[in-house]
Every structure is written in structure tokens, then in C-alpha cells.
Amino acid sequence: AQTVTQSQPEMSVQEAETVTLSCTYDTSENNYYLFWYKQPPSRQMILVIRQEAYKQQNATENRFSVNFQKAAKSFSLKISDSQLGDAAMYFCAYRIPSNYGGATNKLIFGTGTLLAVQP
Amino acid sequence: ETGVTQTPRHLVMGMTNKKSLKCEQHLGHNAMYWYKQSAKKPLELMFVYSLEERVENNSVPSRFSPECPNSSHLFLHLHTLQPEDSALYLCASSQDLPGRNSPLHFGNGTRLTVT
Numbered sequence: 001a002q003t004v005t006q007s008q009p010e011m012s013v014q015e016a017e018t019v020t021l022s023c024t025y026d027t028s029e030n031n032y033y034l035f036w037y038k039q040p041p042s043r044q045m046i047l048v049i050r051q052e053a054y055k056q057q058n059a060t061e062n063r064f065s066v067n068f069q070k071a072a073k074s075f076s077l078k079i080s081d082s083q084l085g086d087a088a089m090y091f092c093a094y095r096i097p098s099n100y101g102g103a104t105n106k107l108i109f110g111t112g113t114l115l116a117v118q119p
Numbered sequence: 120e121t122g123v124t125q126t127p128r129h130l131v132m133g134m135t136n137k138k139s140l141k142c143e144q145h146l147g148h149n150a151m152y153w154y155k156q157s158a159k160k161p162l163e164l165m166f167v168y169s170l171e172e173r174v175e176n177n178s179v180p181s182r183f184s185p186e187c188p189n190s191s192h193l194f195l196h197l198h199t200l201q202p203e204d205s206a207l208y209l210c211a212s213s214q215d216l217p218g219r220n221s222p223l224h225f226g227n228g229t230r231l232t233v234t
Contacts, residue, residue: 004161035222043207045225091162106175107223109162 002027004094006110013082014118020067021077021113023092029053033095034068034075035107040088048090051075079115087117122146125210125226132200133234140195140229142210150215151193152223153185156207168193169215200233207231 003026013019025034036048051059051068058066063083067076079086092110123144132138144151153165167175168187182204184196193210207230211223 009159037225043209043228043230045209045211045223047222047224050222106164106167107162111159111161 002029002094002096002108004092004108004110006092006113008113009111010114010116012116012118013079015082015084017082018078018080019082019115021079021090021092021115023075023077023110025073025075025092025094025108027073027094029096034066035093035095036064036066036075036077037091037093037109038086038088039091039112040085045091049077082117084117084119087115089114123210123212123224123226125208125229127229128227129230129232131232131234132197134200134202136200137196137198139197140208140210140231142193142195142226144191144193144210144212144224146212146214146224148212148214148221148224149190150213151187151190152211152213153193153195154209154211154225156209156228162209166195197231200231202233205231205233 034051037045063080089112093107155163166185186194207228209228210226213221
């Protein structure tokens with residue numbers, strides 16, 4: 001069964017510093033997608049970054065980057081130059097790709113990491 | 120404008136009440152989802168609709184009844200709920216295309232409290 005584990009319930013970082021959030025997953029699939037979602041106090045889940053498992057290059061989106069280690073089934077999120085607006089709950093998620101029509105967009109989420117940013 | 124709008128934002132109901140949660144997406148997507156978010160637990164996928172047809176029902180109790188009248192609207196009808204059903208209920212949508220990866224777009228959720 002596919003599972004996603006986030007071992008850090010809470011993390012804290014100083015403004016302008018760098019922080020890394022951990023995520024591991026378990027799957028027997030070879031081709032899949034991984035995501036990091038951010039949930040601020042507004043409660044809306046916002047996609048931060050995504051990674052296709054067949055791509056060896058780590059995904060980056062501005063200050064957000066991932067360290068994808070497929071053999072280790074690890075998918076950590078690095079936030080550089082942390083800003084106060086980065087404070088939120090961060091969820092790691094795993095998805096099996098859709099190869100046919102219809103909704104198969106089943107995401108499996110971790111329990112989340114609450115990130116606090118100190119001024 | 121989030122693209123996915125959920126109402127109400129908060130709901131308090133007794134165990135004998137009947138209420139409905141509403142979700143509307145303005146993104147032209149053809150798939151919609153209900154997720155349940157409880158404290159310290161992973162988000163749980165409840166229902167998936169594709170082109171108004173239910174394609175997944177993850178062993179959700181019958182006191183939760185989804186309805187998808189068209190590709191833009193999704194409802195979750197609630198009746199005789201239990202206190203443990205108190206949670207944040209999130210609606211999401213995606214543009215599913217064969218062989219393509221389309222991310223989920225979430226609404227702001229409805230905070231449900233069952234008394």
C-alpha cells in the first residue's frame with residue numbers, strides 16, 4: 001500500500017534562513033508524481049511544487065526546491081530565504097499517474113508539518 | 120478568487136440535523152473531489168466524480184451522500200452525523216486528461232462541528 005510519512009510535526013525557521021521539510025513514501029510503482037502543498041490559515045491548499053518520478057532533475061520553483069531520492073523514497077522540500085508568508089502547514093502527497101480517461105487523481109497525503117517563521 | 124468556492128465556511132449542526140455542503144469550481148475542470156481533514160491525520164479522500172459520474176467511494180458511511188448535478192457543482196449531503204465527523208471538509212477539482220498530470224485545486228473548506 002502506498003503511504004506518505006512526514007516525521008516532523010512542527011518546524012521553525014528564522015526569517016531569511018533556509019529550512020528543509022522531510023517526506024518519505026512507500027510504493028511499489030515505478031512511475032508516479034510527488035507534490036508539496038501549502039495550507040496557510042486561510043485553509044486553502046496551494047500547490048507549491050511537483051516532481052515526476054521519471055525525471056532525475058530536482059524540481060525548483062523560485063525559493064522552493066526539492067531533494068528527490070527515488071531509491072530512498074525520499075522527497076524533501078527546501079525553502080530558501082524564508083519569509084513570514086511561508087508560515088503554514090505543509091503537506092507532502094503522492095499520486096499514481098493517470099493512463100486512461102476519467103478521474104484517477106487520487107492523492108495520498110502525509111500528516112503535515114507546521115512551519116513557523118520567526119521574524 | 121480561488122477558482123474553487125465552498126459554502127458555508129463554518130457549520131455547526133446537531134446529530135439529528137440534515138445539512139448540505141456546496142462546492143463550485145470556475146476552472147472548467149471535469150473532475151471534483153471531497154476530502155476530509157481531521158487534526159493530526161492525513162487528508163482522507165472521500166469521493167471522486169468525473170464528468171458528473173462517481174468513480175470512487177472510499178468506504179464512506181452512508182450518512183455522507185454526495186451529489187454532482189453538473190461538472191461545476193458538487194454537494195455533500197449530511198444527515199445523522201456523529202461528533203467524530205467534526206472536521207474540515209475540502210473540495211477540490213482537476214482537469215483530468217488521459218496520460219496527463221493535472222494538479223488539484225482546492226477550496227477553502229467548510230469547518231464542520233457536530234454537537
